[in-house]
Amino acid sequence: MPKKSKEGxxxxxxxxxxxxxxxxxxxxxxxxxxxxxKGFLVFQPWAVLSMEKMFYYLEKVLQEKGHNPYWFPTLIPxxxxxxxxxxxxxxxxxxxxxxxxxxxxxxEEKLALRPTSxxxxxxxxxxxxxxxxxxxxxxxxxxxxFRYETKATxxxxxxxxxxxxxxxxxxxxxxxxxxxxxEDMKTTKEVLHDIFGLPFIFFERPSWDxxxxxxxTFAADVLNPDGKxxxxxxxxxxxxxxxxxxxVKFKDKDGTDKYxxxxxxxxxxxxxxxxxxxxxxxxxxxxxxxxxAPVQVVIVPIDTENEKIKKTAKNLKEQIEKFASIxxxxxxxxxxxxxxxxxxxxxxxxxxxxxxxLKNKKLTLFRRDLDKKIVVNESKVLNEIKKxxxxxxxxxxxxxxxxxxxxxxxxxxxxxxxxxxxxGGIARISFCSVEKQGEKCAEAIEKxxxxxxxxxxxxxxxxxxxxxxxCGTKANHVVYIARAY
Amino acid sequence: MPKKSKEGxxxxxxxxxxxxxxxxxxxxxxxxxxxxxKGFLVFQPWAVLSMEKMFYYLEKVLQEKGHNPYWFPTLIPxxxxxxxxxxxxxxxxxxxxxxxxxxxxxxEEKLALRPTSxxxxxxxxxxxxxxxxxxxxxxxxxxxxFRYETKATxxxxxxxxxxxxxxxxxxxxxxxxxxxxxEDMKTTKEVLHDIFGLPFIFFERPSWDxxxxxxxTFAADVLNPDGKxxxxxxxxxxxxxxxxxxxVKFKDKDGTDKYxxxxxxxxxxxxxxxxxxxxxxxxxxxxxxxxxAPVQVVIVPIDTENEKIKKTAKNLKEQIEKFASIxxxxxxxxxxxxxxxxxxxxxxxxxxxxxxxLKNKKLTLFRRDLDKKIVVNESKVLNEIKKxxxxxxxxxxxxxxxxxxxxxxxxxxxxxxxxxxxxGGIARISFCSVEKQGEKCAEAIEKxxxxxxxxxxxxxxxxxxxxxxxCGTKANHVVYIARAY
Numbered sequence: 001m002p003k004k005s006k007e008g009x010x011x012x013x014x015x016x017x018x019x020x021x022x023x024x025x026x027x028x029x030x031x032x033x034x035x036x037x038k039g040f041l042v043f044q045p046w047a048v049l050s051m052e053k054m055f056y057y058l059e060k061v062l063q064e065k066g067h068n069p070y071w072f073p074t075l076i077p078x079x080x081x082x083x084x085x086x087x088x089x090x091x092x093x094x095x096x097x098x099x100x101x102x103x104x105x106x107x108e109e110k111l112a113l114r115p116t117s118x119x120x121x122x123x124x125x126x127x128x129x130x131x132x133x134x135x136x137x138x139x140x141x142x143x144x145x146f147r148y149e150t151k152a153t154x155x156x157x158x159x160x161x162x163x164x165x166x167x168x169x170x171x172x173x174x175x176x177x178x179x180x181x182x183e184d185m186k187t188t189k190e191v192l193h194d195i196f197g198l199p200f201i202f203f204e205r206p207s208w209d210x211x212x213x214x215x216x217t218f219a220a221d222v223l224n225p226d227g228k229x230x231x232x233x234x235x236x237x238x239x240x241x242x243x244x245x246x247x248v249k250f251k252d253k254d255g256t257d258k259y260x261x262x263x264x265x266x267x268x269x270x271x272x273x274x275x276x277x278x279x280x281x282x283x284x285x286x287x288x289x290x291x292x293a294p295v296q297v298v299i300v301p302i303d304t305e306n307e308k309i310k311k312t313a314k315n316l317k318e319q320i321e322k323f324a325s326i327x328x329x330x331x332x333x334x335x336x337x338x339x340x341x342x343x344x345x346x347x348x349x350x351x352x353x354x355x356x357x358l359k360n361k362k363l364t365l366f367r368r369d370l371d372k373k374i375v376v377n378e379s380k381v382l383n384e385i386k387k388x389x390x391x392x393x394x395x396x397x398x399x400x401x402x403x404x405x406x407x408x409x410x411x412x413x414x415x416x417x418x419x420x421x422x423x424g425g426i427a428r429i430s431f432c433s434v435e436k437q438g439e440k441c442a443e444a445i446e447k448x449x450x451x452x453x454x455x456x457x458x459x460x461x462x463x464x465x466x467x468x469x470x471c472g473t474k475a476n477h478v479v480y481i482a483r484a485y
Numbered sequence: 486m487p488k489k490s491k492e493g494x495x496x497x498x499x500x501x502x503x504x505x506x507x508x509x510x511x512x513x514x515x516x517x518x519x520x521x522x523k524g525f526l527v528f529q530p531w532a533v534l535s536m537e538k539m540f541y542y543l544e545k546v547l548q549e550k551g552h553n554p555y556w557f558p559t560l561i562p563x564x565x566x567x568x569x570x571x572x573x574x575x576x577x578x579x580x581x582x583x584x585x586x587x588x589x590x591x592x593e594e595k596l597a598l599r600p601t602s603x604x605x606x607x608x609x610x611x612x613x614x615x616x617x618x619x620x621x622x623x624x625x626x627x628x629x630x631f632r633y634e635t636k637a638t639x640x641x642x643x644x645x646x647x648x649x650x651x652x653x654x655x656x657x658x659x660x661x662x663x664x665x666x667x668e669d670m671k672t673t674k675e676v677l678h679d680i681f682g683l684p685f686i687f688f689e690r691p692s693w694d695x696x697x698x699x700x701x702t703f704a705a706d707v708l709n710p711d712g713k714x715x716x717x718x719x720x721x722x723x724x725x726x727x728x729x730x731x732x733v734k735f736k737d738k739d740g741t742d743k744y745x746x747x748x749x750x751x752x753x754x755x756x757x758x759x760x761x762x763x764x765x766x767x768x769x770x771x772x773x774x775x776x777x778a779p780v781q782v783v784i785v786p787i788d789t790e791n792e793k794i795k796k797t798a799k800n801l802k803e804q805i806e807k808f809a810s811i812x813x814x815x816x817x818x819x820x821x822x823x824x825x826x827x828x829x830x831x832x833x834x835x836x837x838x839x840x841x842x843l844k845n846k847k848l849t850l851f852r853r854d855l856d857k858k859i860v861v862n863e864s865k866v867l868n869e870i871k872k873x874x875x876x877x878x879x880x881x882x883x884x885x886x887x888x889x890x891x892x893x894x895x896x897x898x899x900x901x902x903x904x905x906x907x908x909g910g911i912a913r914i915s916f917c918s919v920e921k922q923g924e925k926c927a928e929a930i931e932k933x934x935x936x937x938x939x940x941x942x943x944x945x946x947x948x949x950x951x952x953x954x955x956c957g958t959k960a961n962h963v964v965y966i967a968r969a970y
Contacts, residue, residue, distance in 0.1 A: 034612055035605070037562055038593055042609055045553035052554070068530035069537070073646055074559070074598075074629060077522055093587045096560075098598065101633040102578045108523055113559075113583065120520070124527055127519055144559060144629075148586040161558055 008340050009285050017226040021154075024277060028286050028345055031155040039153045039160030046345065047156070047273060049294035051163065054269050055142055057191050057291065058165055065183060067138040067167055072120045074144070075111040080119040083245040090212020091115045094147040096160075113146035118213070118238075118264060121168040122246035129260060131251045132172050136180065137260075140167035156274035157230065157485065164268040170248055170260035177237050177261035181218060184235035184265040185458065188220055192232060192267070197289045197397035198222055198275050199404035200232055201426075203455030203480060206434035206442065211236045221454055221482065222275045223404055227424030229454065229482040230275055233267040280396050286346025287368050289393040296324040297385060298347045300338045302354035304330045309353050312378075316351065319382060324389065343368060348392045349385055369395040408480075413469050417481050418449045426482045427451070430475035432468035441470035451483045493825050494770050502711040506639075509762060513771050513830055516640040524638045524645030531830065532641070532758060534779035536648065539754050540627055542676050542776065543650055550668060552623040552652055557605045559629070560596040565604040568730040575697020576600045579632040581645075598631035603698070603723070603749060606653040607731035614745060616736045617657050621665065622745075625652035641759035642715065642970065649753040655733055655745035662722050662746035666703060669720035669750040670943065673705055677717060677752070682774045682882035683707055683760050684889035685717055686911075688940030688965060691919035691927065696721045706939055706967065707760045708889055712909030714939065714967040715760055718752040765881050771831025772853050774878040781809040782870060783832045785823045787839035789815045794838050797863075801836065804867060809874065828853060833877045834870055854880040893965075898954050902934045902966050911967045912936070915960035917953035926955035936968045 009027060011020040025031055030047040043051070059069065075098060082088045096113040100106055114120060121139065129137050146161050153159045167184070171177040185202050192198045200220040210217040211234065219234035243249065243259040252258050280287040290296060297320055301309045313328050320326045329338050335352070342350050343366075350366040357363055361378045365385070369392040376384045407425040411417040420427040427449075432438050434456060442453040456477045468475045494512060496505040510516055515532040528536070544554065560583060567573050581598040585591055599605060606624065614622050631646050638644045652669070656662040670687050677683045685705040695702040696719065704719035728734065728744040737743050765772040775781060782805055786794045798813050805811045814823050820837070827835050828851075835851040842848055846863045850870070854877040861869045892910040896902040905912040912934075917923050919941060927938040941962045953960045 032609060032612070035558055035609065036565070037558060037560055037596060040558035040560060042558070043556035045555060048554040048556055051556075069533040070530060071528035071533055071536075071629075071648065073520055073522060073525035073527070074631070075522055075525060075646070080521070095586060096583050096592070096596075097585045097589070098581050099584045100582045101580060104582070107581070107633075111522060111581075124517060124520065127517070144556075146559070148592075161560070163556065 007337070008344055009283060012283050013281060014225055017224065020281075020283075021278060024281060024285055024344075025155045030277070033155065039149060041155055041159055043163075043270070046294050050276070050288065050292045051269050051273050053292040054196065054272060055165070057195050058187075058267055058269070059140075059142065061187050061191055062140050062165070062167060065138070065187065066136075067140045067169075070121075070139055070141045072114075072117050072124075072141055072143070074114055076114050076117070076120050078110040078112060080123055081112050083119060084213050084242050086239075086241070087118060087213035094149065096146050096148055114143070115145055115147050116264075116266070117141065117143065117145075117166055118168065118242065119246075122242055122248055122262065125168075125170055125248045125260070125262075126246050129170055129248060129250050132253055135170060135172045135250060135260065136176065137170040138167070138180075139169065140165055151485075154274075154485075156270050156277070159270075162268055162270045164266055164270070167265040169263050169265075170243075170250075171263065172250065172252065172258070172260065174237070174261050177263050180263045181216070181235050181237055184233070184263070185218060185220075187265075188233045188235075188267065192220070192272060193397070195289065195291050195393065196272065196276055197393050197400055198232070198272070198279055199397075199401045201408075201454075201480065202458050204434070204458055205455045206438065206453050206479070207436055208439045208442070209453075209455070213238055213242055215239045218458060219455075221426075221480075222279065223407060223424075223426060223482070224278055225424065227407075227421060227483055229426070229484050230271065230278075231484070232272060232275060233265065235265040236263060238262045238264065279400050281346070284340075284371075285344030287396060288346040288348060289396055290348050290389050291393060293325070293346065293348050295327045295345075295347050296389070297326040297349045297351065298342045299326065299328045299351045299353060300335060300342070301328065301330060302335050302352060304332075306355060308358060309355065312353055312358060316353075316381070320385065324385065339366070343371075349388055351381070367392070411469070411481070414445065414448050417445060417451065421449055421451045421481065421483055426454075426480050428478060428480055429469050430465045430467065431477050431479040432471055432473050433476055434479065438468075441468060444470050445481060449481065451481045454480045454482050454484075456480075492822070493829060494768060497768050498766060499710055502709065505766075505768075506763060509766060509770055509829075510640045515762070518640065524634060526640055526644055528648075528755070531779050535761070535773065535777045536754050536758050538777040539681070539757060540650070542680050543672075543752055543754070544625075544627065546672050546676055547625050547650070547652060550623070550672065551621075552625045552654075555606075555624055555626045557599075557602050557609075557626055557628070559599055561599050561602070561605050563595040563597060565608055566597050568604060569698050569727050571724075572603060572698035572727070579634065581631050581633055599628070600630055600632050601749075601751070602626065602628065602630075602651055603653065603727065604731075607727060607733055607747065610653075610655055610733045610745070610747075611731050614655055614733060614735050617738055620655060620657045620735060620745065621661065622655040623652070623665075624654065625650055636970075639759075639970075641755050641762070644755075647753055647755045649751055649755070652750040654748045654750075655728075655735075656748065657735065657737065657743070657745065659722070659746050662748050665748045666701070666720050666722055669718070669748070670703060670705075672750075673718045673720075673752065677705070677757060678882070680774065680776050680878065681757065681761055682878050682885055683717070683757070683764055684882075684886045686893075686939075686965065687943050689919070689943055690940045691923065691938050691964070692921055693924045693927070694938075694940070698723055698727055700724045703943060704940075706911075706965075707764065708892060708909075708911060708967070709763050710909065712892075712906060712968055714911070714969050715756065715763075716969070717757060717760060718750065720750040721748060723747045723749065764885050766831070769825075769856075770829030772881060773831040773833060774881055775833050775874050776878060778810070778831065778833050780812045780830075780832050781874070782811040782834045782836065783827045784811065784813045784836045784838060785820060785827070786813065786815060787820050787837060789817075791840060793843060794840065797838055797843060801838075801866070805870065809870065824851070828856075834873055836866070852877070896954070896966070899930065899933050902930060902936065906934055906936045906966065906968055911939075911965050913963060913965055914954050915950045915952065916962050916964040917956055917958050918961055919964065923953075926953060929955050930966060934966065936966045939965045939967050939969075941965075
């Protein structure tokens with residue numbers, strides 16, 4: 001049946017990951033790449049509905065932890081962007097510039113499309129923060145940001161415009177700023193792991209791989225089936241140069257003026273969505289965790305003309321929509337096509353209503369988390385749906401955690417690193433230094449194993465064996481090696 | 486007490502509307518104008534929290550009516566923007582252009598920051614729409630848009646970047662497109678009037694005041710205390726030139742290819758927020774309708790050190806947060822300062838907890854809709870709050886409706902128009918024509934009364950007296966005259 005296979009997903013996730021991903025993005029209608037500006041795309045409803053739910057959970061947790069929401073202008077004046085030299089050094093190559101308006105008339109000053117908004121927020125922090133009583137000053141915004149990427153773009157993973165949340169906070173001391181960094185990591189766990197079901201490790205990046213302007217950078221790495229890691233939220237303790245450049249200071253309890261310690265945290269919702277697609281999906285297509293499924297339950301009437309079936313579908317919908325998002329598929333397609341379609345779309349629960357089942361007061365449920373059909377009594381269907389709703393995310397998360405943990409392996413030398421990496425894993429090694437002097441060893445690994453030092457695991461209590469497996473000098477850290485995009 | 490008056494609102498809304506508005510925006514911390522790019526500002530938490538709720542209600546209704554959410558790129562290539570000549574004619578002067586990246590390297594093509602997204606959506610419609618079965622094709626996006634305004638900018642009312650929803654739909658016939666226009670007007674009523682409490686009239690704009698590229702334009706006018714109207718959502722039936730320019734066609738039932746009829750609808754959330762501030766506010770500051778209040782209930786403990794009061798506050802908060810957003814103000818300010826502050830901020834309900842009240846098992850509630858204090862038994866406080874929650878929006882809406890309706894007056898000649906307008910009202914007159922031939926009479930009114938023909942009221946069944954009150958020829962319409970910004 002060539003037609004059928006054309007409609008569904010044809011590539012295998014484990015064998016042809018890259019093609020599988022492209023096919024899922026296209027066939028599940030997540031993004032359309034035919035918008036005719038290089039590196040930009042249109043996010044389609046099935047993705048937007050899920051990403052809106054992701055924003056909801058992220059913003060809810062941030063607000064509960066005392067962050068206040070702002071909307072900053074998209075445009076940042078060049079003079080502000082240039083105030084902190086290491087920051088602008090890192091971002092200048094990626095900036096889009098607005099230079100004119102109307103009929104090519106020059107604007108008052110050159111304006112950047114924000115690649116990130118430190119230089120917007122901290123300019124305003126200097127007005128808003130006066131005293132130690134104003135601290136911690138915790139903010140965030142939901143925003144679209146722009147980066148003139150020169151690497152190949154991939155839908156949701158890397159494009160020239162993407163959707164994110166950026167949280168910016170000012171603190172009175174470095175210790176308090178580090179508590180914020182910990183809080184950001186906890187937030188990431190509570191939302192990305194516990195609700196979206198994504199396993200990751202938070203690494204402190206080595207000194208040569210920090211955010212432009214950061215003193216310390218922490219970033220969560222998620223692992224793809226092709227063995228490459230995707231960087232998810234990162235949180236940074238910025239150098240005080242930022243506070244100095246933007247004059248963010250406060251009068252302390254002792255009456256002296258001090259510069260604030262600033263942290264920033266950036267969960268990129270469109271990229272997190274990519275990881276949800278990739279980590280939970282299978283050869284049939286998407287699998288959504290319950291909380292962020294665009295539609296949670298779909299009803300497929302086996303015969304769309306049968307009045308009794310139609311009535312049952314309508315009644316069920318009315319009861320279910322009180323606690324879940326639900327849709328009846330009364331399109332002209334054949335039932336089999338509908339089954340395949342909604343499985344590909346990753347809807348957690350499908351209810352099939354057929355005449356024979358109805359006679360026996362039964363309904364057939366298909367749960368996508370376990371790819372399992374169950375027949376339940378009509379009277380028990382609501383309870384069963386509520387039960388599946390509670391289990392779906394946990395099932396997906398547990399499966400993902402297991403897979404992830406199995407792919408982290410110790411390596412004792414570079415050829416073992418190569419083996420772990422080529423098996424699609426993350427290698428754990430003893431390493432000399434994550435400061436400048438360790439960069440040579442990192443380069444050796446990069447050259448020989450085509451993989452990078454992702455950093456040290458935050459607060460990992462582990463035995464460091466005596467020697468760096470690359471240079472043989474004293475090892476100070478356990479670091480993790482992985483291949484990135 | 487000079488200090489007190491400095492902290493609160495000092496201008497009178499009816500006497501010094503413009504200063505009152507600026508003061509409320511600043512003192513209630515709605516927007517900060519000190520962001521250093523001309524015409525751009527920072528939206529602050531108290532406004533963002535309310536505007537997020539506005540997005541929620543608008544998006545909910547749009548989705549229920551079958552619109553699907555998209556996120557389009559912010560950038561539109563010049564070649565697409567230029568495809569429909571009357572549209573680009575209208576928008577070119579207002580476009581910001583992105584022309585370079587990095588170190589002043591030119592980008593592949595000139596890109597516009599979207600002033601509105603017709604030319605983005607319809608380019609994609611040509612891929613997505615194939616057959617009459619795909620119609621109606623109903624979309625929307627939540628987006629920020631950019632216009633290089635040369636008029637004076639005012640926070641929320643007019644700035645160079647603002648937040649809105651734009652809904653774009655394709656239909657198979659002009660009649661079906663007009664049904665969409667009606668639906669858009671109904672949506673506006675259901676959300677802006679019924680939930681946000683804003684009175685308005687939907688006018689069909691005269692031919693000389695249509696959206697660039699529209700066949701028919703309908704727009705809702707809200708009235709400010711200074712007698713000037715603010716244009717709120719507009720909905721447009723576009724000329725088929727748009728569908729032709731972007732090749733949006735479908736195979737009809739009869740097998741022939743036809744161009745679609747396109748409508749677009751644009752509620753600007755930041756501007757709607759301005760109307761909420763202006764219409765409901767009073768000399769003490771803001772008054773929020775319940776549904777869109779950033780915080781719905783605030784508890785003011787009269788003595789923040791008293792353990793019994795603290796415990797009562799905490800218990801109350803736990804019960805109330807199940808159905809309302811709530812905050813305890815345990816800051817160091819005096820109770821009187823707190824009362825004034827939260828009244829200025831427009832929180833619908835304040836609960837004062839004092840020792841004396843507690844002894845009598847009583848609590849004092851202040852309801853901002855009626856500016857009234859009531860003392861209730863502790864055991865009845867939850868029910869009382871739920872009752873006020875149900876009444877608040879209706880009370881604000883009824884008051885606003887009454888004021889609005891009282892300011893619409895008939896006028897029989899230009900000097901009567903002047904009188905109505907100078908009294909801060911909208912004049913209702915008999916008028917010759919809203920087509921080209923009426924424009925001269927409109928200009929005469931503009932010149933003599935400094936006010937504009939806003940259009941005909943959609944489907945108004947009214948007696949048209951025999952003659953146009955300006956030129957004396959046969960009157961064909963009842964039109965409304967008002968002063969706009």
